[in-house]
Amino acid sequence: AKNGSFQICEMLMDTLKHILLQTQLSSDNRNIFIKEYLSLILKKNINKRTPIHEAAKIGNFSILDFFFRIINNENITNEYEQYKIALCEDFDDELKTSLHLAAAEGHYEIVQLLIDQGANVWSCDMNDSTPLHEAAEHNCYRCVEILLHYQAPINQFDGKHNTPLYRASQYGHWKIVRLLLNYNANVHLTNCDGYNSLEVAILNNHQLTVYEFLNHKTWTKSLRNAQIQMISNNNNNNSIYENLSTPLRKLIRYMPNAADEVFTRSMLEIGSSEDYSYKIIFNYEFLEDQLSIFKWKQDTQTQSIDLQPIKSTKWNLLSFFKFRQQQNEMNIKDISRLNCHVYTLRQNHPLYMIITYHQYDLLKHPLIDRLIKRKWALFT
Numbered sequence: 001a002k003n004g005s006f007q008i009c010e011m012l013m014d015t016l017k018h019i020l021l022q023t024q025l026s027s028d029n030r031n032i033f034i035k036e037y038l039s040l041i042l043k044k045n046i047n048k049r050t051p052i053h054e055a056a057k058i059g060n061f062s063i064l065d066f067f068f069r070i071i072n073n074e075n076i077t078n079e080y081e082q083y084k085i086a087l088c089e090d091f092d093d094e095l096k097t098s099l100h101l102a103a104a105e106g107h108y109e110i111v112q113l114l115i116d117q118g119a120n121v122w123s124c125d126m127n128d129s130t131p132l133h134e135a136a137e138h139n140c141y142r143c144v145e146i147l148l149h150y151q152a153p154i155n156q157f158d159g160k161h162n163t164p165l166y167r168a169s170q171y172g173h174w175k176i177v178r179l180l181l182n183y184n185a186n187v188h189l190t191n192c193d194g195y196n197s198l199e200v201a202i203l204n205n206h207q208l209t210v211y212e213f214l215n216h217k218t219w220t221k222s223l224r225n226a227q228i229q230m231i232s233n234n235n236n237n238n239s240i241y242e243n244l245s246t247p248l249r250k251l252i253r254y255m256p257n258a259a260d261e262v263f264t265r266s267m268l269e270i271g272s273s274e275d276y277s278y279k280i281i282f283n284y285e286f287l288e289d290q291l292s293i294f295k296w297k298q299d300t301q302t303q304s305i306d307l308q309p310i311k312s313t314k315w316n317l318l319s320f321f322k323f324r325q326q327q328n329e330m331n332i333k334d335i336s337r338l339n340c341h342v343y344t345l346r347q348n349h350p351l352y353m354i355i356t357y358h359q360y361d362l363l364k365h366p367l368i369d370r371l372i373k374r375k376w377a378l379f380t
Contacts, residue, residue, distance in 0.1 A: 041067050042086055048093040056098035056114070059107040068117055088119040095125040103131040103147065106140035111147070121152040128159040136164035136180070139173040144180070154185050161191045169197040169213075172206035181212065187222045194297075198222040202250045202258075210251075210258050219265065223247045223286050226293040244293060244348050248286045252350060256359040262286065263367040282370050287350050 042050050055063040071084045091097050099119040102110040111131070115121065124130055132152040135143035144164075148154065155163055165185040168176040177197075181187070190196050201209040213222045229243045251259035266286065271278040285292065346352065351372070354362045362368055 038071065041070065042090060044090075044092075048091070050087075050090050050098075052087050052090070052098045053092055053096075053101060056102040056107065056110050057105060059102070059105060059110060061107075061109050061113065064110055064113055068113070085118065088114060088117055089123070091123075091125070094127075097123050097125075097131075099123065099131045100125055100129070100134050103140060103143045104134035104138050106135075106138065106143055108140070108142035108146055111135075111143050115146065115150050121147055121150050122156075124156075124158075128157065130156050130158075130164070132156070132164045133158055133162075133167055136173065136176050137167040137171060139168075139171065139176060141175055141179070144176050148179070148183050154180065154183055155189060157189075163189055163197070165189075165197045166191055166200060169201040169206065169209055170204060172201070172204065172209050174206070174208040174212050177201075177209050177212045178216075181216045181218065187213065187216075187218045188224070190225065194225075194227045196222060196225045196247070198247050199225065199250055202247065202254055205254065207255060207258065210255060211261070214258060214261055214265070219262075220285075223262065224292070224296045226289075226296045228293065228297055244344065246286070246289065246293060246296070248289075248350060249348065249353055252353050252359055252362065253357050256362055259359070259362060260365055263362070263365045267367055280366075282367055284367075284371055287367075287371055289350075290345050 041052065044050055045054075049057075052064065052067060055067070067087065068084075071087055088099070089097060097119065099111065099114045099121070100123070102114060121131060130153060132144065132147045132154065133156070134140075135147060154165075157163060158167075162170075163185065165177065165180045165187070166189075168180060185197075187197060191200070195203070198210065198213040201213065213219060216222075223246070225247055227245045248259060248262060251262060266283040268281040268283070269278075270281065289296075351368070354360070354368070363372075
């Protein structure tokens, strides 16, 4: 099976099947022989892989189809349904099922066959990766399509807190990113380092992937994230922010053309320029984000927790007021953070970064020009 020798596999199995069907065996001996016959298909090698694993990895559809026809033969497996389950669910020394291996290699016909035979699209390997993680990482578009069609978990975290969308973004597979976005993959989820999928695409310089996020209807959600690096002041118990970053700041630094696209999408024209009611709405949400970044940071942490099983909570009037009090306290803390870290926020302001990284062409954008004029009007 590993070397793709379909004829040899067929010859070996048919010889045993011929003995089974032609020889007059007692009931007990027949059961023993059937178990031995079926166990050949489930025999594992040094890597704990069965012939099904090996055939799925190299993409030999004929061998897999042959094995499943054997296991589905009513004359043999009426009382041995567990063997069919084992064919799909057996895992190797990395806890990968045949579906993991086929999805990672892009063998979409085998992926379809395994799912038709009952393979579990939710199965996880030793790294908590699902078949969808594997297909997304290895740019196997057809496999991703099939897995999504059969309700594979689209927002599942692996051991490093990466989703399939994150993996596709990391390796620049923009077509798969588009597919996952169209299936409503959550763009707000972050990995262990606090980066969302858009940010990892920026940091890996995958421009086409970045534009998939910016052109999707969820583009504003992708931009609402922040990483805040904190250091402790030995002379003061309060923590101070050493640095902060957002998706827009990364775009300004590494992809100014994409940042320009964000600025353009942050402007809304209403009416025609010749109309009396014509106006332009300027949205400074991602430029003037001094308070928003604390909320974005908090929201991403909450979002990650929401994926875990939630215990039922009984709400009453007292708990409601406690919740409102906590919200008010958090708002006060945000303002105090702003006051304590004015210097850090100023040094990391998007306008300041445009100058720092010499992205002077961005200053010509109407949104930036309008913001600068607005600041001059307010503070002079």
